[in-house]
Amino acid sequence: MSLLTVIGQLMSGMGMTCAIFFLTLLFSLPLGLVVALLRMHRNKVISVITRVYISIMRGTPLMLQVIVVYFAPYYVFRVQISQSYRFAAVIIAFVLNYAAYFAEIYRSGIQSVPQGQYEAAQVLGYSHSQTFLRIIVPQVWKRVLPAVTNEVVTLVKDTSLSFAIAEAEMFTIAKQISSKVASIWPLLAAGLFYYIFNLLVVLVCSRVEKHYSYYKI
């Protein structure tokens, strides 16, 4: 294998890792809010079901969830698994898992907004949805940013778990190349990639936090 082929393959792995990372965030950040609201729903049945979902997502390995989502169509419904489903399975499993974590973060954020904010809004004529979107969500967002940053850093590393179904992301490819060329360098290169990725994540998140530091809660 030439060096150029190795680099080319690693690059495509990086692309896949980035795709998993951004798509997971794109869907799980908003879905987490929906899950948090269902979790706090008045209706006991809805809130209990949501609680069970969250607890399963947090209590079982993500790698296992990826495998289950990937193989479920075949084992449960006897549907032939197509090649393109591999990527979808990774995204579905990651989104479901991360939405559960984000939901718990949002929930504690929502509960930490003082009751007086809701009351002031009500007396000033805000509707329920105006109160939630204009008054509560922005304050929750600021409160949860540090916890969300932690999850995002973890997500960068967790993307490597999709090697369990041989999705061609950074780690899977590095591992393949490493055994093919009998060298540790591809793995170290992958490690460096994750490290730099996370440096960027932390940089961006602290920028965002700084952006919201114009007010105190």
Place this chain on the structure above:
Amino acid sequence: MNTYLQMNHIRKSFDGNEVLRDISLTVAEGQVVSIIGPSGSGKSTLLRCATMLETMDAGDLIYLGQYAARDEGGRSVYAPPAELRRIRKDFGLVFQNFNLFPHYSVRKNITEPQMLAGRSREEAEAKAEELLRKLGLSDKADQYPCQLSGGQQQRVSIARALALEPKILFFDEPTSALDPELTAEVLRVIRELAKQHMTMIIVTHEMQFARELSDYIIFMEHGLIQAEGTPAELFATDNQRVRDFIGRFQA
């Protein structure tokens, strides 16, 4: 004079603990009514029932002749939501701990509620500017609540309530969260409003203030109105509990 607010035979319990037992009060246009009494006597609960932050168990709540809640067989039955939304425009509430929106500038705190009520941005900003000038806060419009002193925050919250032009303004211990030197600036604003014949209902521990400002004072204890009357009547009462209470706060 028009009756602005009428509450008849209000009852309210929290888990079997009866906090308001048969409270009635009437407030006419332009009147300033103070509510005094020991802590835990139900003053805040009464204000919260009047402003519909709590639902009453029994009794009528009537704003300018419109029933927000009507007692039917010993239970308060509330008007439909659309009507309650209309009635909410009749009053404003100033909280003990301000409850300004921390992520909004002073200006936005005052303009957004107006715009949600249907005013244009220009109207809302003109109104905010006028009120801030009146309350001596013109230079604070672009600051955030966390940058202001408690007294300034409370004045902003008064401006925010006034911007919606309520007919009645409720205050729940508006100076209790403030240092004594900041209390004066808020009391000055309320005094100014009284001069302009704003109809106000004020829960307060500032006895001297209540005495000079109020048309009527209500003394509450254990969820009941124990005594009520003009300041002259109440401060000359021979009801020992009232005398003790007033004496304690004047010392």
